[in-house]
Amino acid sequence: MTDASAARSKPASPLRDIWSQFRSHKGAVFGLCVLGFLIVAVLIGPWLWVPEKLTVAQAIKLKNQGPSFRFPLGTDQLGRDMLGRMLLAGRISLAVGMVAMTIAIVFGTLIGILAGYFRRLDGPLMRLADMFLALPLIPLLLVMVMLFRDRIASLIGPELGAFTLIVCAIGITSWMATSRIVRGEVLTLKEREYVIAARSIGVRPKRIILRHILPNVVSPVMVAATLGVADAIITESVLSFLGLGFPPDFPTWGRLLYDGLQYMQVYPERVVWPGLAISLTVLSVNYIGDGLRDALDPRIRGR
């Protein structure tokens, strides 16, 4: 039973532990599969599924078709293949959702931690958050786009420029909730004895934050992240709708959804596909978040 002279055990890689717990979370695996499928689909899909090249006249004759072998998801009001458009749209939407969410989360967590950990920064940073919360979003985005679109576009091209701008715009207007939650957690964590213990060892604030505080704010951040993806994808569609988003010939799920609304009654599948894609993304991110949260918490992992 007891074997004091046990051969020295290598520290098990925490990643492997986390992974094995993650794997045992059915929802998380489901989420990972779905999200993985979506990502793979939009990444390599456009190469695998090359829609027929049709002239406008031909395409128009095929408009608003239901799903068929030729057009697995049907066609839109201009006779464009929906599958092809969904795949292209997914690339942008997924990228926007993930990147903008990441920006918001990173930003929010950073500010939350700084505010919670360093007393002096607390007041100013939280007032900043208040201010951002109170700012009217749409004029803010309009101003940002007006000021920076051309400049960024001339640097890195219109599409990438639009992407950068949108992602940043969404990111920096949605970090506040995260930062508040994180700050609250940090304030209590900071007084925990293990944090004091770390201080007594002389651990630098940076490492205290990274090792002791950050892992413990993961779970609220995960919730925020889940919401963030959905929010970002939808905000992107609103931006496109206001003409602030991508060039109009770049489909995104949000835009397809919005466009499809007009046809919802006649051709419901037009909204079903993008709606489904967005929901699936959000759902899978949520489940992954759940799984990750459990996997990162050794107390739960033990079960």
Added chain:
Amino acid sequence: MPDGALPVLDVRGLKTVFRTRGGEVHAVNSVSFMLRPGELLGVVGESGSGKSVTMMSLIGLLPSPPAEVRAGQVMLGDRDLLKIGPRALQDVRGAKVGFVFQDPMTSLNPVFTVGSQIMEPLMRHMGMNRAEARKRATELLALVGIPDAQKRLKAYPHQFSGGMRQRVMIAIALACDPDVLIADEPTTALDVTIQAQIIELVKDLRQKLGMAIIWITHDLGVIAGIADRVMVMYGGQVVEQAPVAELFADPRHPYTRALLKTIPSLTGERGARLQVIEGQPPIMTAEPVACPFRARCAHAFARCEAENPQRRAVDDRPVGLGHDVACHWSPEGV
């Protein structure tokens, strides 16, 4: 203590396991003991020896999953608590069996007043209305020695010191005049002057109310002061059980013997070094087939590897009532 009185609590062959990622943890293995009316049973044993798990298993307080009570019988009067189902168990908890936990800081609900937390079981089990319950709660607070009880009912737990909170816990446990009071290290988190107050209180209450008490502790000093009988646990098993004086005078199990030697005394000779029990507590990942203490035991021999010793009586009193020990070795020779 009338030896022949029927036990209020009779536990037989209790087995509890935890299902964990690393396999099952057999935290409690075939634990049997009985508790007679008015008796104070002290339970000592190493940290992790299964004291808390045993007691919580009795009245279904372990979260399931991961815990699972595998086998056994817990007779409270003539009912088997493991069989009566969750509803009936609720009627037992708090009413027939009171529980006091170790950490008074976190064991009280921070958002309810002390009074309402004491009144809750009164209204639940005794069918009292608010006014009656409040009256009784005031009495209880006074009983556990909190002055100005009437006013203190309205206070919140954070406004009480640790000792006072533990008194509140005791008041809650005593509220419905339980037959059995289980105190799981009730004074460990407190310091000595307060511990002394609490111990005096419990002694006092026991005299007044006459219930049976199970008192879990690390502190053999505390046991010596209050217990009638002592049960020593090791590795999820009961290794020795005896009336308190006999145990201190004539410990039979090597673990008990070692334990008694490790304690520094306040008044006696001050040795240069404390006696220690070498080695490590066992990892209980499988059903034990050998003696759990064998690795640390000075007297271990071949049989200890092969067979998990059964409890046997040291004298002619039956196992569980007199002095018994679970060991293949005996001081008189095998």
Added chain:
Amino acid sequence: MLTFTLRRLLLAIPILLVISLVIFLLVDLAPGSPMAEIPLTVPPDVRQKMIEALGADQPVFVRYLLWLKQFFWIEPMTLYDGWFGTSIVEGQQRILSWQSRSPVFTIIGQRLPQTLIVVGTAYLVGIMIALPIGIYSAYRQYSFFDQVGTLFAMIGFSVPTFFSGTLLIIIFAVWLGWFPTKYDTMLEVTDWQSFLQQVKQMALPVMTLGLANAATISRYMRSSMLDNMTMDYVRTARAKGMDEKVVVLRHVLRNSLIPVVTVIALGIPSIFGGAIITENLFGVNGIGAALIGAIHANDLPMVQTLAFIFAVLIVLFNLIADILYGLLDPRIRYD
């Protein structure tokens, strides 16, 4: 507690002033002009005249100072005059909407009731749906119910209201014909009949918003419950022999509600802010619809005023959330 509140209120004043300036500059910097909706047939010189008549050609700071004066002096005094029949600020220009030339506060006054009724009801309905779902999901974590609840919440997040609203219209108004699609703001509730009608016309917007609200709040509720479920005092409550119902619905819930209530309080400004898309979709003439209309029409005084009021509410409800926390959690006392 009182001094704490006062202190926070005092501190809020400079912050709000900064916010108002930032909002003003932002709104002003934003491209677009109040003339965008004027038909192209109107020639430039006429447009120029119209802009001058609006005062929109003044420098930003002049307009900002004027707005400050109007907001903090003329408008409150107008209210005062209205109540006491005095005429302190009679004849002084109030904040006028560029779009409709009506005083902004009159418009807000007209619209606030609709927003409060519809969005507020939706918020309540959302909370009422969310709490039980959140509680039960946490109590039976990973159960079928929990999974369905999660699914429901996720759909609530991921479906934009322009989509769910339209879907509800098609199902309930077009196919089933149960509810109207346009909110009649002129309806006065006088009897049972008109009350029913009011309920009917609120049904769709309330459902649309309620779904979205319920989704968020139920998540918070669930995670807060989960946090508290493993606390020691829960074990104590069980040891006292309390029913599972009492343990969960009294002990755990009361503790779990503390953060949730503050989250709910933080969401209240959005009730006043209205639900932009939903209000627009169903023709509820609330604040949200006013804001989006004003933004589209570049009605700066309206946008500025609404945005600022919104900022005030956010700051205020942050304070309220803090105070609530203190009231609900006996461990916290503001000195």
Added chain:
Amino acid sequence: MLDASPLPLVRVRDLKMHFPIYAGLLRRRAGEVKAVDGVSFDIMPGETLGLVGESGCGKSTVGRALLRLYTPTAGSVVIDGEDVATLSPEALRKKRPTMQMVFQDPQASLNPRMTLAAIISEPLDEHTDWSGERKLDRVHELMDQVGLNRAFANRYPHEFSGGQRQRIGIARALALNPKFIVCDEPIAALDVSIQAQVVNLLEDLQERLGLTYLFISHDLSMVRHIADRVAVMYLGQIAELSPRDDLYARPLHPYAQALLSAVPEPDPVREATRKRIILTGDVPSPANPPAGCNFCTRCPKVFDRCRVEEPRLAEVEAGRFVACHLYGDTNKTAG
């Protein structure tokens, strides 16, 4: 004794740690919790000073202020020639390996998300540039030293019983071979067989490495075993500071007398006959200590002078310092 011996390793003079209470509109200081109010003592190299006293009397605060986990309000803490109380952050960090702490609450002082190995090697990560291999060796060595099975290296704190957790904390404190360790009730949650191991271990280490301890505990029998001198604290001040044997044989201060009589003896016969001094009431609030002697509210031997005049810690017998009016005015004072 204080001035006769070589230079002390730790020299505390008039240490005060007041936690401010803020109140009012502008968050003015409204008062203070006098957690530690003028404490002076020396600890010789290789010596163990026991610090005992009731809960909340400021023992932990003394310990933490010594290590500059709190910045003291007043006083000096000279450790190994440097005044820790005023050191710059970077110098302090460099200094940390010399002085370590073992914490009171084994559950709370371990990060639930770190494995045992990670926890123990954290000081090594911070202060050494050893290879992973070497650190692991050291971790295993430390685990052996404190009696933890090497197989546990990759477990998490929650997987251990209370006692095992505390050994992790001790191992962590030992990792950098400190000179001075503040043990803040390190054995409170350990079971006796382990207590003995740990105490022996601490003693061994002291012998081998010449460690110096401040040993905070309420287990007076263990303090008797391990400490050379013992300070009895009450309400932020030292009531009695005596060599061990003198104190246990004949406590002078009434509080020390009550404390010693409260300790249970592991002997049923003696326990049954022993007379205890049971104090009544609780410790007064350190934010509002009584006038005169701190102990006057609970003292069985209180007389009038105690209520008006604060007694000073004075040497009443050789090496024995007591703060009590019972022992009259003495010429020499500590510190």
Added chain:
Amino acid sequence: ERGTDGEVKLTFPQAVSIMNPYLTGGTKDIYAASMVLEPLAGLTPEGVLIPKLVTEIPTKENGGISEDMTSITWKLLPDLKWSDGTAVTADDAVFTWQYCTDPAGGCSQATKYEGVASVEAVDASTIKVTFSGPKANPYTAFVSALAPLLQKKQFEACLGAAAPTCTDANNMPVGTGPFMVTGFTVNDTVQMAANPNYRDPAKPAFATAVIKGGGDAEGSARAVMETGEFDYAWNTQIPPETQESMKAAGKGEFVVAFGTLVERIEMNTTDPDPALPEGERATAKHPHPILSDIKVRTALSKAIDRSILVEVGYGAGGKPTCNVIPGPEGWASDNEGCIAQDMEGAKALLDEAGWKDSDGDGIRDKDGKKLHILYQTTVNPIRQDFQALIKDWWTELGVDVELKAIDPGVFFGGDPGSPDTFQKFYADVEMYANNSESPDPESYLGQYQCKNAPSPETQWQGENINRFCTPEYDALYATLATTTDIAARQEIAKKLNDMVTKDSMIVVPLVHRGTLSAHSNSLGGVQINAWDSEMWNAADWFRVK
């Protein structure tokens, strides 16, 4: 019989902000106001003047217009009353003119009174409008829903700078129309009741009327066509497919009014290259490197199949056109050359112009410069469909097309600080719709004069978006302004139309758009009108029993 048909309910996708057409440019406001306020004369769906508050339309023949075309005299109907019961007099007209021409008032209909030297009340019922010179089209002041009569009594205190502060008057003006305002909620609802003093005692048939605003075109259409909550929905621009499905519900019908609204592509004759310094970018200083060549412009036009655009975007609500002035009859040129798509011809033209795909990447180039076109328009689902289709065609031609869509508030906002306004035209081509507000297109055609080109000097104001500038056009336009004979005017207008379209391809008209509205089957008497308010004959509306 007046007031026997209960309530008529209208819904507008944009809500009514104000009921005073002189303080707003919004069509929604003007249409709503037209149910209350009336001009002296209106226009029929055919674009013919009809008397409203006057006994007859003044002409040279009946002596209402002076021989030299410098004055026009209107005679009010006898016994005409405002809805508050007071008499309508010539003073009201004089006041209305003063009101709109006050320089501090910011009157949005000031052009209606342009060239008016004075308005006099000859007697209580005779109004004489004198022009500063001969006026070829004297029917602007007090004509159509844009220039109705205001009551002097009500607006007397609202002249000039005070105009916007008269909230009550602006929201609830007293008028002569079939209805009067009883309740007004800004940007939401207008409640009206039949005017008890309306001149025809039998009208209106409805006792009350409500205009509910807000939502979108689709929602408005649905409320009439599918749920039947409303009787009339204005401006229900929705895709043809949805139109069909809504029609199938059988509750109402769509009606279209064809005015002169033309969806067009404007070609930039100046160089919008961002590399050019601000102040020179998109000005006449730098001619457009690609589009200056008429062959390219023609090729781009030829590549477009306008019937597909109509089918996709408008259905019954649009017709392919090659003219900027597509109506009314008589004013429209018969130019139809662009209707048939001619891809081969377009390719040939580009070849001819020297644009060849020399490197085989599918994009034509010339002198090392790619044929790249930035094509902007506003955010609008139909426009985005058009962009997609046209991009396809142009790509087939070998043109590299970059699309951009801009918020209409910014695009049409005219903010000189924004790079995205249609006047700045920082793109190669842009698409939007424009129309002439009156059947006589004189002022509309005036846009294309050289002097109207937006430039930094004019703060980028001006309607000549393309910076089109030829002396011939300006000269011909000058003759139009002095020609009074209708037939001659029509000839000139057609010529001017051709000059900017088929002759120069500066403007590439795509679709002649109608405004699509919907009314329920139970609402009778609706006659859709493109030249005046759609509610021009609300007095005649009735409930179909």
